[in-house]
Amino acid sequence: MRMFLLVFALGIQSVWAAPEIVYVQAEKTALKAGPQMAAPTIGPLVRGEELEVLEKRGVWLRVRQTRSGGREGWVSKLFTSSHKPVGHATLSQEVKVSLEKASRRRESSYSVTASTRGLNADERVRGGRELFRADYDALKKMEAFKLQEGAVRQFRKSGNLE
Amino acid sequence: MKKLIRIVSVITLTSGLLNAGCAQQSTQKERDEMDRRKLSQQVDDEVMVGRQIAARLLGHFGAYESSPQALAYVNLVGQVIASQSGRPELQFRFGILNVDAINAYACPGGFIFVTKGLLKTVKSEAELAAALAHEVAHVNEKHMYNEIAPEKEMTSSETLVRLMSRGKSDIGGNLATMVDGGMKMLLEKGLGPEREQAGDRAGVLYAAAAGYDPLALRDLVKRMEGEAHTPNIGKTHPPFGERIAQLDKFIADNGFSKSTKAGSAVLNKRFNEALRSGKL
Numbered sequence: 001m002r003m004f005l006l007v008f009a010l011g012i013q014s015v016w017a018a019p020e021i022v023y024v025q026a027e028k029t030a031l032k033a034g035p036q037m038a039a040p041t042i043g044p045l046v047r048g049e050e051l052e053v054l055e056k057r058g059v060w061l062r063v064r065q066t067r068s069g070g071r072e073g074w075v076s077k078l079f080t081s082s083h084k085p086v087g088h089a090t091l092s093q094e095v096k097v098s099l100e101k102a103s104r105r106r107e108s109s110y111s112v113t114a115s116t117r118g119l120n121a122d123e124r125v126r127g128g129r130e131l132f133r134a135d136y137d138a139l140k141k142m143e144a145f146k147l148q149e150g151a152v153r154q155f156r157k158s159g160n161l162e
Numbered sequence: 163m164k165k166l167i168r169i170v171s172v173i174t175l176t177s178g179l180l181n182a183g184c185a186q187q188s189t190q191k192e193r194d195e196m197d198r199r200k201l202s203q204q205v206d207d208e209v210m211v212g213r214q215i216a217a218r219l220l221g222h223f224g225a226y227e228s229s230p231q232a233l234a235y236v237n238l239v240g241q242v243i244a245s246q247s248g249r250p251e252l253q254f255r256f257g258i259l260n261v262d263a264i265n266a267y268a269c270p271g272g273f274i275f276v277t278k279g280l281l282k283t284v285k286s287e288a289e290l291a292a293a294l295a296h297e298v299a300h301v302n303e304k305h306m307y308n309e310i311a312p313e314k315e316m317t318s319s320e321t322l323v324r325l326m327s328r329g330k331s332d333i334g335g336n337l338a339t340m341v342d343g344g345m346k347m348l349l350e351k352g353l354g355p356e357r358e359q360a361g362d363r364a365g366v367l368y369a370a371a372a373g374y375d376p377l378a379l380r381d382l383v384k385r386m387e388g389e390a391h392t393p394n395i396g397k398t399h400p401p402f403g404e405r406i407a408q409l410d411k412f413i414a415d416n417g418f419s420k421s422t423k424a425g426s427a428v429l430n431k432r433f434n435e436a437l438r439s440g441k442l
Binding site: 025028036037078083084087088131133136141143147156160162 | 205216373419
């Protein structure tokens with residue numbers, strides 16, 4: 001009976017004591033044999049791959065790949081995160097409605113607050129109500145800037161950065 | 163009888179563990195969904211603050227728009243670095259500020275700027291990549307955002323309440339203060355020596371992981387030490403000597419050496435075409 005209790009306790013512990021898990025966020029990185037970028041590469045890591053954290057040392061983590069046949073090695077914590085990776089396009093699509101509504105509401109409420117008594121941005125700066133003048137036209141241009149489809153991949157390839 | 167008790171115990175234990183496993187699986191799915199929604203809310207907040215600061219940086223210095231080729235090049239190099247960073251949920255944007263002082267700025271949410279002065283100072287694509295990687299690191303590690311909007315860890319129920327209220331956050335009322343705080347950090351106070359050195363370390367790793375010379379940031383900081391147009395950096399960053407010493411240590415600890423790619427003909431050619439030959 002005691003044996004059963006022990007097995008039961010161990011079983012419960014294995015269910016509840018979850019190991020620390022991180023997910024690869026970088027587009028391409030590698031499992032290293034030591035806590036150094038220059039250490040020999042054990043194998044590539046793909047974005048989204050699940051890793052169990054075994055040890056932490058500075059910006060480096062000793063990890064084990066959780067997939068079947070996964071290996072142990074080192075990866076910089078800068079290339080991982082505790083949540084599964086979500087691309088900005090996916091993220092904005094999934095919560096598009098909520099984000100748009102939220103952004104509009106909050107930005108408009110901010111604009112109302114900021115444009116107290118009908119003063120424009122320049123006047124508010126001159127009147128000491130705001131410390132810095134904003135240039136929203138330049139910001140919109142920056143946000144609208146788009147590289148051609150596949151340009152980054154081609155740029156990387158031609159520069160032998162792959 | 164004892165045998166029967168054992169069989170019943172084994173069945174009970176097995177089914178209990180299986181049930182626990184299933185329950186864990188189902189809650190894991192729910193947790194993933196909750197995490198995703200929480201992340202989207204955090205990104206939304208961060209971008210909202212970042213774009214207000216970015217608009218003020220553009221208002222303060224002005225955008226440099228005379229060279230579309232230079233802008234495209236900075237964006238290409240920046241996106242190569244950003245793809246290596248730890249935050250694919252952000253859409254990084256890169257701009258050029260019309261000022262001769264040598265500097266670069268990062269705003270929360272992925273708005274990154276280099277000055278015209280910095281573009282004149284860098285000697286290679288690898289050095290530009292290293293400067294951008296340092297800034298990307300500030301965004302990824304939320305060096306400014308955590309200072310001006312200290313992150314409050316939300317419980318699942320708080321996240322749910324916030325989602326049900328269609329994303330209303332408490333940032334709205336504090337936005338003006340946060341934006342002013344962010345601008346003061348960029349122009350006057352700086353992020354602090356620890357965060358700058360963390361930015362240097364991450365910058366080296368991001369640039370190296372992208373395939374660039376890992377020593378390029380060190381080379382750039384060393385050259386900036388002797389430049390006249392760096393009064394702001396002196397005010398907002400640790401002394402150059404300290405940064406170089408820390409970089410040397412990090413480079414040695416990681417076993418980095420000069421990359422042969424740094425001098426590749428293609429990198430040199432496109433760097434010269436975009437940023438030299440009278441392009442700035």
